[in-house]
Amino acid sequence: MTGEAPGRRRDAARSRELLLTAASELFGERGFDRTTIRDIGRRAGVDPTLIARYFGSKTLLYVAALQAEAGDVAFADLYEDERLREVFDRADRRGPVPLLQVAVQPLSEPAAQEAARAALHTRLVEPLRRRFVREGADRPGLRAELVAAAMAGVLLGRHSGAFDELADADPGDLIEVLRGTLLSED
Amino acid sequence: MTGEAPGRRRDAARSRELLLTAASELFGERGFDRTTIRDIGRRAGVDPTLIARYFGSKTLLYVAALQAEAGDVAFADLYEDERLREVFDRADRRGPVPLLQVAVQPLSEPAAQEAARAALHTRLVEPLRRRFVREGADRPGLRAELVAAAMAGVLLGRHSGAFDELADADPGDLIEVLRGTLLSED
DNA sequence: GAGCGATGTCTTCGCATGATGACATAGATG
DNA sequence: CATCTATGTCATCATGCGAAGACATCGCTC
Numbered sequence: 001m002t003g004e005a006p007g008r009r010r011d012a013a014r015s016r017e018l019l020l021t022a023a024s025e026l027f028g029e030r031g032f033d034r035t036t037i038r039d040i041g042r043r044a045g046v047d048p049t050l051i052a053r054y055f056g057s058k059t060l061l062y063v064a065a066l067q068a069e070a071g072d073v074a075f076a077d078l079y080e081d082e083r084l085r086e087v088f089d090r091a092d093r094r095g096p097v098p099l100l101q102v103a104v105q106p107l108s109e110p111a112a113q114e115a116a117r118a119a120l121h122t123r124l125v126e127p128l129r130r131r132f133v134r135e136g137a138d139r140p141g142l143r144a145e146l147v148a149a150a151m152a153g154v155l156l157g158r159h160s161g162a163f164d165e166l167a168d169a170d171p172g173d174l175i176e177v178l179r180g181t182l183l184s185e186d
Numbered sequence: 187m188t189g190e191a192p193g194r195r196r197d198a199a200r201s202r203e204l205l206l207t208a209a210s211e212l213f214g215e216r217g218f219d220r221t222t223i224r225d226i227g228r229r230a231g232v233d234p235t236l237i238a239r240y241f242g243s244k245t246l247l248y249v250a251a252l253q254a255e256a257g258d259v260a261f262a263d264l265y266e267d268e269r270l271r272e273v274f275d276r277a278d279r280r281g282p283v284p285l286l287q288v289a290v291q292p293l294s295e296p297a298a299q300e301a302a303r304a305a306l307h308t309r310l311v312e313p314l315r316r317r318f319v320r321e322g323a324d325r326p327g328l329r330a331e332l333v334a335a336a337m338a339g340v341l342l343g344r345h346s347g348a349f350d351e352l353a354d355a356d357p358g359d360l361i362e363v364l365r366g367t368l369l370s371e372d
Numbered sequence: 373g374a375g376c377g378a379t380g381t382c383t384t385c386g387c388a389t390g391a392t393g394a395c396a397t398a399g400a401t402g
Numbered sequence: 403c404a405t406c407t408a409t410g411t412c413a414t415c416a417t418g419c420g421a422a423g424a425c426a427t428c429g430c431t432c
Binding site for chain 1 (some may be wrong): 203217219220237287289290291292294299302303306311324325327328330332334335337338339340342343344345346347348349350351352355357360363364365
């Protein structure tokens with residue numbers, strides 16, 4: 001039996017994991033383009049050239065990070081207060097996830113763009129659409145995309161540095177205001 | 187009297203204007219980082235080194251573009267249907283404006299970030315806040331920022347390539363759906 | 373029309389990036 | 403203990419970027 005201590009000096013699986021985590025954080029914070037492989041390596045405490053070995057390229061690492069967070073954040077159905085709360089709590093702890101960035105700006109790499117688009121639909125748009133269909137709402141697909149885009153705006157806005165009150169607001173307050181005001185009445 | 191024909195071979199004011207317009211378009215489409223001064227020069231049909239001469243740097247050109255669009259898009263008060271319609275029509279014609287990008291992602295340049303933040307508040311957040319104050323709503327500042335962030339998400343989402351139906355939707359339909367559904371009921 | 377400043381063009385610099393391959397060494401295998 | 407592969411380190415490349423400066427030429431002023 002070989003030693004499997006987590007602190008082993010050489011451990012491919014561990015290095016891979018550290019890179020993936022660091023990449024997910026940085027892609028979320030700064031977006032794809034402004035994150036360099038050297039940044040990722042530094043945060044992970046791992047040599048950045050290992051990205052090429054374990055993932056192939058920066059773009060493929062991005063795709064891997066996208067898939068890794070698949071089971072991570074549960075957007076599911078935002079119309080249940082608890083789910084919504086979960087989303088905000090998670091965003092507070094993790095910062096903006098890479099997934100949301102693509103809702104708001106196209107990526108330079110077509111491969112990354114398509115992977116992100118697919119993930120966004122599976123995890124955000126599609127659940128919402130199903131809900132609207134269940135309710136018999138008009139244009140459920142459009143509604144779902146609209147809500148997803150708006151939520152992306154709010155979640156990303158909390159970390160953009162452009163909104164002071166939004167950034168500091170308590171998630172509970174935020175949900176209350178969300179429910180009440182957002183373009184609902186006229 | 188000197189000739190002031192618009193097609194003069196040498197005309198600093200005209201070159202400046204062409205650069206500013208091209209920059210505004212590209213910053214809106216791709217964001218600050220992914221727009222190069224060479225791209226701007228190409229689209230403007232003007233040598234990119236003139237950016238340094240007329241604006242000082244790429245960053246200062248960004249700030250100038252931000253201020254140039256100040257009187258341009260009239261976000262004003264989104265709760266009047268006509269205003270909202272204007273916003274969408276404008277976004278259709280011009281693509282995402284630089285102003286909205288900052289609502290959703292911090293810029294790398296602090297100077298640009300601060301200028302964009304100020305413009306966003308003057309033109310979007312502050313008018314909304316005043317409306318909420320007038321209505322006697324709770325936490326008017328937070329509400330204003332929330333609505334601004336959500337609108338930024340929707341407007342940018344139309345051009346992100348991530349949402350098909352949202353991108354193709356008729357502005358009229360969009361407004362109708364916006365009024366009706368967005369997180370209003372539960 | 374001569375002179376000169378404003379305007380435009382071209383080249384180059386220094387730097388950061390993503391990627392690649394050569395090399396070093398840990399640590400399992402026998 | 404000797405071998406060999408998986409793992410990690412390092413140097414380097416080509417590319418694209420923002421910026422700066424040298425040079426050319428237009429067109430106003432006198």
